[in-house]
Amino acid sequence: MQDQSERATAVGAGVPTRAPAGGKYFTMGALTVGHSIKHWYQQGFWVLLPHIKQAMELSPIQAGLIxxxxxxxxxxxxxxxxxxxxxxxxxxxxxxGAALTALGVGFLLVGLAPAYGVVLVAVGLTGLAPGLWHPPAVGILSRTYPTQRGLALSLHRMGGSLGDSVAPIVVGAMLGFLMWRHVFLVQVVPALLLAVLLVWTLRGLTARSVRRIAVGAYLQGARGLLTNRVVLATALLGGMRALGHTALLTFLVLYLKETLKFSDVSVGFHISLLTLLGVGASPGMGLLSDRIGRRPVIVVGFMAIGLLVLALIWAGAGWTLTLVLAALGIFLYSMQPIIMASGMDAIGSGTEATAAGLLFATSTAFSASSPVIAGWLVQEFGIRAAFLYVGSIMLAAAVLSMVMPLRNREAAPETTTGLPR
Incomplete structure (x- = not known):
């Protein structure tokens, strides 16, 4: 019987052989820039969320439902x-290209939305963007850089972090002279133009043997993902990361704006701290995970996030808060590509994008209810209950990551850290 790697290879969807002008590293650069643009829109939304909540007189649960x-x-x-x-x-x-288009159209509808129900529909449209972007982008990078997967995915994450770092500050500044609806509307045309530019830039991206794909063989390889212990383990860890991450961002912006009474610029600055140091840390941690193994980096990362989130409970509104958020920024966004790389290490060629879709879908399934759960906790026990909730999840993930399989047994030699890879 063929193993999973052989089945996936039989599909014929392998390594890209004709990249756009500039070679395969140009492809990495273009995807990194595109990821940065996508995250600009996603992260800027957080700074606008308190204004939507206030304008439409929403409860914490309704804000979480968005x-x-x-x-x-x-x-x-x-x-x-x-x-x-x-x-x-x-x-x-x-x-x-459709991912960036969805952001532009979604922002248009939010800016024009007359009622809460329309906001939910419009925000749902913006939710298509990560679902349309991540699986193909991760699949391309995983096929093109199989021996540097941790670095490639971390550089892709770095692009997202750049957008995450700049957008909150710029959006916060825009709110100083524009209404929140106008901030949504002025970003519509750039998103649509950038979608066209991205498609044109990557128009030469093709792959070997696309016409010879055997769908039956592909499905066989894809089914193997559901019984792969490493893929399932990384899906669980990725889900727990997303569970805490989504709740943290939802209620951190409300905490800064409503409890600490920060200005929009100050809110944007502090949200940008969550990714600023991660711009440099993410590729460094990815490279480290390529060299010493995924597990040590994942364990330390989860532990650091959990402890730093718990520190927010006592940080107050001064420099302590700023330092905690800056330190949190080293780890918060750097973890996801390393967890993803661990799962991609365990699969064969031909199902990379499907595996990425499975891992992202699991993360989303875990995180979908988290803002509502955190909203209920905030409504019943106060805003700091959200930080206790998130910190506990991250520490539990740290413990699980010590014992869960993160590499196929035959490819998991001991490392100098003493932990299995």
Whole structure:
């Protein structure tokens, strides 16, 4: 019987052989820039959330539901997008362009929304963006850089972190002279133009043997993902990370704006701290995980996030808060690509985008209800209960990551750290 790697290879969807002008590193650069643009829109939204809540007189649970809708739509899109990206690779760039288009149209509808229900529909449309972007982008990078997967995915994450770092500050400044609805509307045309530019830039991206894909063989390889212990373990850890991450961002912005009474610029600055140091830390941690193994980096990362989030309970509004958020920024966004790389290490060629879709869908499934759960905790026990909730999840994930399988046994030699890879 063929093993999973052999089955996936039989599909014929392998390594790209004709990249856009500039070679394969140009492809990495273009995807990194595109990821930065996508995250600009996603992260800027957090600074606008308190204004939506105030203007529409929403409860904490209703505010959390906005993020839940975004997460649910993203999760629903993840797996079919991954399957499509593996089977019809010649059209994968159109999927990437559609991700940025969804952001532009979604922002247009939020800016014009007359009622809360319309906001939910519009935000759901923006939720398509991560679901359409991540599976094909991760699949391309994993196929193109199989021996540098941790670094490639971490550089891709670095691009997202750049957008995450700049957008909150700029959006916060824009709120100083524009109404919140206008801030949404002025970002519509750039998103649509950038979608067209991305498709044009990557128009030469093709893959070997696309016309010879055997769908039956592909499905065999894809089914193997559901019994792969490493893939399932990384899906669980990724889900726990997303569970805490989504709740943290939802209620951190409300804590800064409503409890600490920070200005929009100050809120934007402090949210940007969550990614600023991660811009440099993410590729460094990815490279480290390539060299010493994923497990030590994942364990330390989860532990640091958990302890730093708990520290927010006592940090107050001064420099302590600023330092805690800056330190949190080293780890918060750097963990996801390393967890993803661990799962991608365990699969064969041909199902990379499907595996990415499965991992992202699991993360989204875990995180979808988290803002509502945290909203109930905030409503019953106060805003700091959200930090206790998130910190506890991250510490539990640290413990689980010490014992769960994160590499296939035959490819898991001991490392100098003393921990299995």
């Amino acid at each position: 993020i839940t809708v975004r997460q649910v739509v993203s999760g629903v899109a993840d797996i079919p997008t991954g399957v499509a990206a593996d089977i019809i690779q010649r059209r994968v760039v159109l999927i990437l």
